[in-house]
Amino acid sequence: KAGVTQTPRYLIKTRGQQVTLSCSPISGHRSVSWYQQTPGQGLQFLFEYFSETQRNKGNFPGRFSGRQFSNSRSEMNVSTLELGDSALYLCASSPYSRNTEAFFGQGTRLTVV
Amino acid sequence: QQQVKQSPQSLIVQKGGISIINCAYENTAFDYFPWYQQFPGKGPALLIAIRPDVSEKKEGRFTISFNKSAKQFSLHIMDSQPGDSATYFCAALYSGGGADGLTFGKGTHLIIQP
Numbered sequence: 001k002a003g004v005t006q007t008p009r010y011l012i013k014t015r016g017q018q019v020t021l022s023c024s025p026i027s028g029h030r031s032v033s034w035y036q037q038t039p040g041q042g043l044q045f046l047f048e049y050f051s052e053t054q055r056n057k058g059n060f061p062g063r064f065s066g067r068q069f070s071n072s073r074s075e076m077n078v079s080t081l082e083l084g085d086s087a088l089y090l091c092a093s094s095p096y097s098r099n100t101e102a103f104f105g106q107g108t109r110l111t112v113v
Numbered sequence: 114q115q116q117v118k119q120s121p122q123s124l125i126v127q128k129g130g131i132s133i134i135n136c137a138y139e140n141t142a143f144d145y146f147p148w149y150q151q152f153p154g155k156g157p158a159l160l161i162a163i164r165p166d167v168s169e170k171k172e173g174r175f176t177i178s179f180n181k182s183a184k185q186f187s188l189h190i191m192d193s194q195p196g197d198s199a200t201y202f203c204a205a206l207y208s209g210g211g212a213d214g215l216t217f218g219k220g221t222h223l224i225i226q227p
Contacts, residue, residue, distance in 0.1 A: 004156070033214055043157070043202065045214025058214055090156050092215075099206055099215055100145050104156035 002027065004093050004105035012111045018079040021108045025072050025093030032074040033099055034066060037088040037107070046089075049074055050097055081112045116140075117205050119218025127226050132190040134221045136203035139184065143205035147215070148177065148188045151200045160201075161188075193225045 005024040013019050025032050034046040045058035049068035066076040072093075078085055088109050092102040119136045126132045136146075144165055149157035163170045163177040163186065170177045176189040190197055200222050204215040 035214070042219045043204075043215075043217040045216070048214055056214060092156075098145075100147075100162070101159065102147075102215065103159060104149075106154070106156045 004091055004103055006091050006105035006108050008108060010109045013081050015081055015083060015112055017081050020075055020077045021089055023074045023091030023105060026103060029093035029095050030072050031094040031097060032068055033092045034076050035090045037090055083112050086110060086112045117203060117216050117218045119203050119221060121221060123222040125224045125226060126193045130193050132193045132223055133187055134201050135187045136218050137185045138205050142208050144208040145206035146186050147204050149202045157202060195225045195227050198223060198225045
């Protein structure tokens with residue numbers, strides 16, 4: 001069974017631009033969550049989708065958004081990038097409606113310059 | 114409070130020894146406690162998880178001990194091996210509504226010396 005796939009693996013963007021990251025969950029998993037990982041703040045929850053509906057959102061500004069498609073694939077978008085958005089963005093999928101047994105992808109390393 | 118406090122920040126253990134990482138939480142509404150292992154350049158990998166109705170869970174060399182009254186849980190790695198050198202994160206999942214993602218500890222950088 002293929003794991004969680006995130007693309008691209010690396011991105012370099014300029015401040016003020018926007019970026020879209022993609023996540024393909026494990027086959028059969030309907031819950032997809034996104035996390036931001038930085039050395040200072042650690043792993044922080046961004047939002048969670050289940051059956052194309054955003055059910056929960058962490059404490060991040062509205063510049064961070066996402067969506068989930070009918071095949072459970074998910075995208076997250078960050079608009080008006082700031083230097084502080086540089087981070088590893090991780091996607092996790094779970095076979096359950098909650099985030100139990102969540103499996104993570106390798107992440108997308110975003111660098112904002 | 115939706116915080117999970119993890120200690121120590123870093124840990125050095127000799128090969129064959131026992132590695133112990135501790136976490137504490139305040140919110141009694143947490144009802145699922147996983148541990149993740151992360152190698153450089155990789156995403157976190159689920160190691161083992163426990164629910165509050167169980168005091169201990171063992172999977173191979175990894176054991177979670179859970180103390181509900183103290184609101185603490187710990188990961189024990191028996192017979193630690195150099196390949197166990199990684200960063201370990203404890204986490205907790207809130208059973209209520211709102212931001213229902215995993216709340217992570219800050220991580221423990223574990224080094225197993227050969």
